[in-house]
Amino acid sequence: MIVGVLKETAEHERRVALTPEVSAQLVKQGIEVWTESGAGLESNFPDHEYEESGASIVSDRNKILTGSDILVTIQTPDEEEFKKLKKGAILICLLWALQHPELVKQLRDLEVSALGMDFIPRISRAQNMDVLSSMSSIAGYKAALIAANELDKYLPMMMTAAGTIPPSKSLVLGAGVAGLQAIATLKRLGSVVEAFDIRPEVKEQVESLGAKFVEVELGEEETQTEGGYAKELDQKKQDLQRQAIHEHCKKSDIVVTTALIPGRPAPILIKEEMVKDMSPGSVIVDIASENGGNCELTEHGKTVEKYGVKIVGPNNLPSQLSLHASKLYSKNMYALLNLLLEDGKPNFNFEDEILLKTTVTHQGEIISPMLKNG
Structure with missing residues (x-):
């Protein structure tokens, strides 16, 4: 299982989706972490800290896009980039799916399993995943x-x-x-x-x-x-x-x-x-x-x-406040990954309210009730 971390390219975006601290926790669980070179620099997490955490530094952005089983980002990659994701890959980021219905259709058609961090339900069990509250x-x-x-x-x-x-x-x-x-x-x-x-x-x-x-x-x-x-x-x-x-x-x-x-x-x-x-x-x-x-x-x-x-x-x-924002986002992401992964493999259990509401697309279908009912 490979988790890929991209360097954010959106204007004014200085955060990174995974910090070295959380990368180390994933590596301990037997998960490979590929971090794009320079991904954490603007949040004051240099490449050597990722290497010390057990993550691999990858300078080729396309390798991360095409090789990751799970791609974690802050902002949604652009259309040409998420088209490079392999069939069945999982994308976890701030999707803002309600504002971008065309993006949802594209992800559905590409059979990408997309989870929107902004769709985490505000329930007590999901507090440690609630990115919107953290930010x-x-x-x-x-x-x-x-x-x-x-x-x-x-x-x-x-x-x-x-x-x-x-x-x-x-x-x-x-x-x-x-x-x-x-x-x-x-x-x-x-x-x-x-x-x-x-x-x-x-x-x-x-x-x-x-x-x-x-x-x-x-x-x-x-x-x-x-x-x-x-x-x-x-x-x-x-x-x-x-x-x-x-x-x-x-x-x-x-x-x-x-x-x-x-x-x-x-x-x-x-x-x-x-x-x-x-x-x-x-x-x-x-x-x-x-x-x-x-x-x-x-x-x-x-x-x-x-x-x-x-x-x-x-x-x-x-x-x-990119350093602390990245730390909080990364911990929220880790909590969601721990819910999604079972024995190191994704388990989309839609009887779980958090996974049901957070999953925007999966296996060519739109899943989240917020979109279906909207």
């Missing part, structure tokens, strides 16, 4: 640091000989994993933090971090999906939500937005007129930038200034 935590942390760096004020209260400076005020929109980490980081930096989420059940988590929960009466309607994500609201409730957000944006120095809906563009939470009403020098960091953004004025990959407000649309936040 969201990093994104929330980094977003808070970016906001602090861009703001032209102190975050904590400062008592000086020249007078007392009050603490900055921050608003975090969305209290999922990324939002909670942003709240915690902003609080540690000394800011006064408020948070909004349409899911009332997260109030306790927000308050446990020392932030104030902004409540909006949205009725009895279910606001959370089975997987724990926020549901999209109807127009009337969206208007109520935006009205509340507008009032709190006006008095915030920092706004961090984290709202995402799986398989859909990010919901617009901050309209242009809200930005107009914010104080000059305020900062918006839009974590949802890659999915269209939660702010109407966000430009992905850029920091723009509108009405005196800095709006940051960051690229691939987890990759900006």
